[in-house]
Amino acid sequence: QVQLVQSGPEVKRPGASMKVSCKGSGYTFTAYFLHWVRQAPGHGPEWMGWINPHSGGTKYAQKFQGRVSMTRDTSIGTAYMELSSLTKDDTAVYYCARGEEYCSGGICYLDHWGQGILVTVSS
Amino acid sequence: DIQMTQSPSTLSASVGDRVTITCRASQRISGWLAWYQQKPGKAPKLLIYKASSLESGVPSRFSGSGSGTEFTLTISSLQVDDFATYYCQQYDTNLTFGQGTKLEIK
Numbered sequence: 001q002v003q004l005v006q007s008g009p010e011v012k013r014p015g016a017s018m019k020v021s022c023k024g025s026g027y028t029f030t031a032y033f034l035h036w037v038r039q040a041p042g043h044g045p046e047w048m049g050w051i052n053p054h055s056g057g058t059k060y061a062q063k064f065q066g067r068v069s070m071t072r073d074t075s076i077g078t079a080y081m082e083l084s085s086l087t088k089d090d091t092a093v094y095y096c097a098r099g100e101e102y103c104s105g106g107i108c109y110l111d112h113w114g115q116g117i118l119v120t121v122s123s
Numbered sequence: 124d125i126q127m128t129q130s131p132s133t134l135s136a137s138v139g140d141r142v143t144i145t146c147r148a149s150q151r152i153s154g155w156l157a158w159y160q161q162k163p164g165k166a167p168k169l170l171i172y173k174a175s176s177l178e179s180g181v182p183s184r185f186s187g188s189g190s191g192t193e194f195t196l197t198i199s200s201l202q203v204d205d206f207a208t209y210y211c212q213q214y215d216t217n218l219t220f221g222q223g224t225k226l227e228i229k
Contacts, residue, residue, distance in 0.1 A: 035218070044210055045167065047218035061217065062124075094164055107214050109157035111178070113166035 002026040004096050004114035011120045017084040020117050022096030029077040030054040033099035033106045035069060036081045038092040039116075046092075050099065050106040051079055059106055086121045093118050124148050125213050129221035136201055139153040144196045144224045146211035151191050155215040158187055158196045159221075162207045170209075171196065201226075 007021045022034065036048040049060035051070040058070045064083070072079040079096060094117045097110035126149040136142050147157065154174035159167035169178045171187035174194055184199040198205055206228050211221040 031165075037218075044222045045132075045212075045220040047220070097166075100172065107217060109169065109172045109212065110167075110218075111169050111172075111213055113168075116166055 001114045002098065004098060004112055005095075006096060006114040006117045009013050009118040009120070010120060012086050014087055014121055014123055016086050017082060018086060018090075018119055019080055019082040020094055020113050020119070021078050021080050023076070024077045024098070025077060027098075029072075030074055031101045033108065034070075034079045034099065035041075035097045035099055035106075035110055036068075036111070037095045037097055037113075039095070040089075040092040045095070048081070051077060052106065091119065091121045103120070125152060125216055125219050127211055127213055127219050127221040129209075129211060129224050131224060132222070133225045133227060135227045137229045138201050138203060140201045142198050142201060142210075142226065144209055144226075146189075146194045146196070146221050148192045148194075148213055148215075152213045152215035154190050155213055156187075156189070156194050157212045157214065158185075159210045159212065160205075160207045161210065168211060203228075 001024045003065045029055045033050045035050045037045045039045045051058045055074045069082045096114040098112040099108040100111045128147045130145050150172045158171040161167045170181050175187045186197050208223045208225045210223050213219050
């Protein structure tokens with residue numbers, strides 16, 4: 001069955017960077033776009049961007065451009081999301097999620113989600 | 124960016140009730156809309172895509188409708204397992220989620 005397994009919770013200082021991982025299994029990793037979505041406490045989900053695991057191409061939400069980087073290692077079926085210059089407003093649960101099969105240009109609904117990673121930014 | 128507005132923010136209902144949640148887009152998105160269910164401490168779960176297509180394995184009491192800018196999610200007969208928060212998401216231009224509707228037990 002399709003699984004997206006994410007790395008563990010993190011605590012970061014303001015100004016630091018975070019890098020979280022998402023390992024896909026049960027499907028062909030390079031055949032589906034992989035999205036990153038975050039959810040601050042008590043808020044709705046917020047889309048951050050996607051990576052095409054086949055080509056390595058990316059698209060980032062404007063809000064995060066210049067501060068986010070999405071990469072992948074196809075040899076181990078794992079995607080990474082790095083976010084820099086953290087502030088307390090970046091405290092959230094970060095999810096990876098798979099785009100549906102017929103995702104056009106990366107823009108699609110999300111059919112499988114990782115378990116989420118709580119990242120806390122605190123001094 | 125396309126904004127998604129859900130109503131109501133909170134909905135109190137009883138087991139067996141029929142409930143409807145509305146999602147409005149700030150511009151036309153054709154039928155590029157999905158609905159998700161989220162329970163506390165868990166990831167969102169896909170229920171509906173392309174406005175009205177039921178995801179495999181999702182009970183048939185869930186249904187979606189709408190096009191253009193106004194969409195609805197209907198649960199025909201509420202079960203205990205359905206009390207959760209529901210989100211809409213557009214995928215016409217990038218991805219945007221609504222702020223959520225919390226479905227509570229009356």
